[in-house]
Amino acid sequence: MSARVHDITLNRRQFLIVGSSVAGGLVLGLPAIGADHGDSERMIGYFIEIASDGSVVIGSNQPELGQGVRTALPMLVAEELDVEWSKVSVRQMPLGIVKTADGYTWKYGGQGVGGSTGLTSNWDYMRQIGATARQQLIRAAAERLGVRAHQCTTRPGVVTCGSLGTEIPYGDLVADAAQLDVPDEAPPLKDIDDYRIIGTQQKTIDALDMVTGRTRFGIDTVEPDMRYAVIARAPVLNARVKSFDDNDARKIDGVLDVFTIEGPEPGAPYTILASGVAVVADSTWAAMKGRDALQIQWHESANATDSSEKFWRENEAALETTGQVVLDDGDFDTAMASAVKVVEGRYRVPFVSHAPLEPQNCYAYVQEDRCHIIAPTQMPSGASRAAAAVTGIPREHIHVDMTRVGGGFGRRLTNDYVAEAAMISKQTGWPIKLLWSREDDIRNDFYRPGGLHELRAGVDADGKVVAWTQRLASGSKYYRRPNMPDENLWQAELYPDDFPKGLVDNLRLEYFHNTIGLPRGSWRAPAHTANAFVIQSFLDELAHASGQDPLQLRLDMLGDERELPYNGHGGPTFNPGRLSRLIRFVADRIDYGVERPAGRGVGLATHFTFGGYAAHAIEVTVSDDGRLGIERIVAAIDCGLAVHPNAVRAQLEGGTIDGLSTALGLEITVRDGKVQQSNFHDYPLARIAAIPAAFETHILPYDDVPTGVGEIVLPSAAPALANAIFAASGKRIRNLPIGDQLAA
Amino acid sequence: MTSFKINTESVDFDGDPGTPLLWVIRDHLNLTGTKYGCGIGQCGSCIVHVDGRAAVSCVMPVSGVDGRSITTIEGLAATQAEPHPVQQAWLELDVPQCGFCQPGQIMATVDFLKRHPRPTDEDIDKNITNLCRCGTYVRIRKAIHRAAELMAAGEGT
Ligand code: FES
Ligand code: FES
Numbered sequence: 001m002s003a004r005v006h007d008i009t010l011n012r013r014q015f016l017i018v019g020s021s022v023a024g025g026l027v028l029g030l031p032a033i034g035a036d037h038g039d040s041e042r043m044i045g046y047f048i049e050i051a052s053d054g055s056v057v058i059g060s061n062q063p064e065l066g067q068g069v070r071t072a073l074p075m076l077v078a079e080e081l082d083v084e085w086s087k088v089s090v091r092q093m094p095l096g097i098v099k100t101a102d103g104y105t106w107k108y109g110g111q112g113v114g115g116s117t118g119l120t121s122n123w124d125y126m127r128q129i130g131a132t133a134r135q136q137l138i139r140a141a142a143e144r145l146g147v148r149a150h151q152c153t154t155r156p157g158v159v160t161c162g163s164l165g166t167e168i169p170y171g172d173l174v175a176d177a178a179q180l181d182v183p184d185e186a187p188p189l190k191d192i193d194d195y196r197i198i199g200t201q202q203k204t205i206d207a208l209d210m211v212t213g214r215t216r217f218g219i220d221t222v223e224p225d226m227r228y229a230v231i232a233r234a235p236v237l238n239a240r241v242k243s244f245d246d247n248d249a250r251k252i253d254g255v256l257d258v259f260t261i262e263g264p265e266p267g268a269p270y271t272i273l274a275s276g277v278a279v280v281a282d283s284t285w286a287a288m289k290g291r292d293a294l295q296i297q298w299h300e301s302a303n304a305t306d307s308s309e310k311f312w313r314e315n316e317a318a319l320e321t322t323g324q325v326v327l328d329d330g331d332f333d334t335a336m337a338s339a340v341k342v343v344e345g346r347y348r349v350p351f352v353s354h355a356p357l358e359p360q361n362c363y364a365y366v367q368e369d370r371c372h373i374i375a376p377t378q379m380p381s382g383a384s385r386a387a388a389a390v391t392g393i394p395r396e397h398i399h400v401d402m403t404r405v406g407g408g409f410g411r412r413l414t415n416d417y418v419a420e421a422a423m424i425s426k427q428t429g430w431p432i433k434l435l436w437s438r439e440d441d442i443r444n445d446f447y448r449p450g451g452l453h454e455l456r457a458g459v460d461a462d463g464k465v466v467a468w469t470q471r472l473a474s475g476s477k478y479y480r481r482p483n484m485p486d487e488n489l490w491q492a493e494l495y496p497d498d499f500p501k502g503l504v505d506n507l508r509l510e511y512f513h514n515t516i517g518l519p520r521g522s523w524r525a526p527a528h529t530a531n532a533f534v535i536q537s538f539l540d541e542l543a544h545a546s547g548q549d550p551l552q553l554r555l556d557m558l559g560d561e562r563e564l565p566y567n568g569h570g571g572p573t574f575n576p577g578r579l580s581r582l583i584r585f586v587a588d589r590i591d592y593g594v595e596r597p598a599g600r601g602v603g604l605a606t607h608f609t610f611g612g613y614a615a616h617a618i619e620v621t622v623s624d625d626g627r628l629g630i631e632r633i634v635a636a637i638d639c640g641l642a643v644h645p646n647a648v649r650a651q652l653e654g655g656t657i658d659g660l661s662t663a664l665g666l667e668i669t670v671r672d673g674k675v676q677q678s679n680f681h682d683y684p685l686a687r688i689a690a691i692p693a694a695f696e697t698h699i700l701p702y703d704d705v706p707t708g709v710g711e712i713v714l715p716s717a718a719p720a721l722a723n724a725i726f727a728a729s730g731k732r733i734r735n736l737p738i739g740d741q742l743a744a
Numbered sequence: 745m746t747s748f749k750i751n752t753e754s755v756d757f758d759g760d761p762g763t764p765l766l767w768v769i770r771d772h773l774n775l776t777g778t779k780y781g782c783g784i785g786q787c788g789s790c791i792v793h794v795d796g797r798a799a800v801s802c803v804m805p806v807s808g809v810d811g812r813s814i815t816t817i818e819g820l821a822a823t824q825a826e827p828h829p830v831q832q833a834w835l836e837l838d839v840p841q842c843g844f845c846q847p848g849q850i851m852a853t854v855d856f857l858k859r860h861p862r863p864t865d866e867d868i869d870k871n872i873t874n875l876c877r878c879g880t881y882v883r884i885r886k887a888i889h890r891a892a893e894l895m896a897a898g899e900g901t
Contacts, residue, residue: 065842066840066841066842066843066878067841068841203835203838204838204840207834207835207838207839207840207843208827208835210840210843210846211827211831211834211835211839211840211846211847211850212777212817212818212820212821212824212827212831213775213776213777213778213816213817213818213847214777214818215843216776217779217843217844219776219779219780220770220776222774222776228771253759253760254759283759283763283767283771283772284767284770284771284780285760285763285764285767285771286760289760355877356842356844356877357779357781357787357789357842357844357845357875357876357877357878358779358781358842358844359780359781404842404843405842406779406842406843406844407842407844407877407878408842409877435780437783438781438782438783438784646838650838650841650880650883653879653880653881653882653883654841654878654879654880655879656879657879657881657882658877658878658879661879679782679783679784679786680782680784680786680787680875681784681786685875685877686879686881687872687873687874687875687881688868688869688872688873688874688876688881688884688885689868689869689870689873691879691881691882691885693865693882693885695882
């Protein structure tokens, strides 16, 4: 790397440099500050590398879980760089953090995907990187031709100088461009009308590797001298290891070591979920057999009497009392008393598991003064923190490589499995790959919280909703979070600026916490999945009970386009008119107004999640003996500007199916402190037969700024299904999952 | 000692004959395209071909394939440059999201199309039972139909 280095401020925390690669290409990116891994690591750190043959490698700094970010972010760079997309390949970058006086900062921009922010938070940043590289090439050409830079422009892969009629391919300019300082001022970005790549139909850039089995997921990691580890986990929530007999386990060929892993104090914030016994072997199978042969005595757990029955009983009882009022707009009691009709319903939303198809796993190699982690993770900085906490090694000496992730859904925001792997490597001194079995995964998750919701609304003589309340008793996601006061637990479960805030004058939200010992965490679109289901189902009930049409009632409440303040994630504003547009659109597509025969019906729902808008219309049949058929699905999203529309559609398909699969059959239950489900036979994800061929996706463009997508597409699917079931059968689904509730 | 053929290579395995074929393929032969998703024959991520027929390798002891011939996702295409028509269809429809289930989906489909060269949606519903947690079922269905077309056209030439 022989580069003249010049820093420019891209934004407050990030710096750009240009340089030349070993092969003489142009490299533009971020300096590998304090690089002590040699040139190969420095190379990986760069965002763009243009070779002299004009081919381009773009670094993707975010974890790829199937949401398409590995393709979408390079599209932003390539757009502003002005190259043919076919010339681009992509390289996954590792975690980059740099020690500063008061902590750590990012080396390659913020890294981590949750809350559908992967694209939105990198939108400006990645485009600026591309535009800066293009400007370097233009300046190199201008210098060579003896003209001013503004007399030159580009077409894909080529700098053109109109007045001289000269064209120079990027590849011929890279050596010169690498020698030029980067000006302080960021170059202007393209106008939306000039986009040639953003918003166009592109395919997943590494699909060939995926369909030929060449992609390496975390579970596929193989490193020199690597051993294999599994952990025997407590059958009862929070039980601790009392003692174990490993005589038989150690007799198994290939078993190398067996020892206790210490978990957090019961009730304390999670480091890992709970204690267990680790088995290390020379193959996965030997480790699993060794684990089966262990005899473990567990301490009695305080959660040994936890059960789902008790959880629901307690929630029912709680709703008979007064909870924590977290929102109280207008004069709720007076308005409710004045209503000519009051409608009420209670809905149950169960705990569910993430169950990404790639089970949790992590490679760790802890040495004296450094540590190497290879993990499928949504939050690589969390992986670095987790490994630092259990090894005591400073984070700048922990190298975290990210693999393609076999599904995340929020599970891999938590890096407990990274901490476990680091503990096992530290204890043995070996490089190890920890694997969770599917049973480990389903029985030991940070589940989506279950809760009992009570909805009540009053309408006046004109059918206008004048008072509305939602009362929720649930296990908050914030349970066992560090520094989390009890009075804030509700914040993970009720989003006060959601619908119908600002649309109903007298509005009250009330919360009751349930302390069941099930761990909980973020599950794709967190509380939006529960709240959209209950609110969109209840709106249907309210419409029918007050003699109104469910579509019209929604349109009346949502109204036209206007911005309402929204303080939660996805703000600062919420535009209910964008939901009106979507729900009208899907209703039209599915011929909502057309009468169906008995046993067939259509349901609608729409929801605003994390800055994006979505709606579903679903048509079902319900036979006399209660067999449900999903006949047709129309899904639509308004995500502002769709940068990578093919991936937006894929998310619309996948998110809808996730919502439906979960509503149809998924539930985690507890008895005697034990999670009752263990694998896909009793945690039955939907299969292809449940999903009709008649499935349309629509992207309704809005403005020139992208919102996230991955979570936005999910919440309205389940209530649209429940509303369709009601339209077809007259049966109202108030408890999820639907299971066999329709059986006569 | 268990001896079998895997993607044109001959292999002898002298470990525990009860080891599931899946773990021999992944840990001992380092062919990691075949995935572990459940270990109980529910998800189909581990499907390989044994003597040309799809089989879940996670519940098949390696002793059961003695003398037999195995194909994994890595050995499906004749050459790297020319993917199998099912893989081509998968690329055309851009099926994968996270991608983890896809080797198993493709291996299941190749075998399925041998017996249902022009499948109906109903045939697919009855026979393709692999799980996809990302919900790529809409594209899988289209890709299966497309692969059938590609294969029929290939035979005609
Ligand atoms: S891993 Fe074999 S079927 Fe799931
Ligand atoms: S693509 Fe992710 S499980 Fe199928």
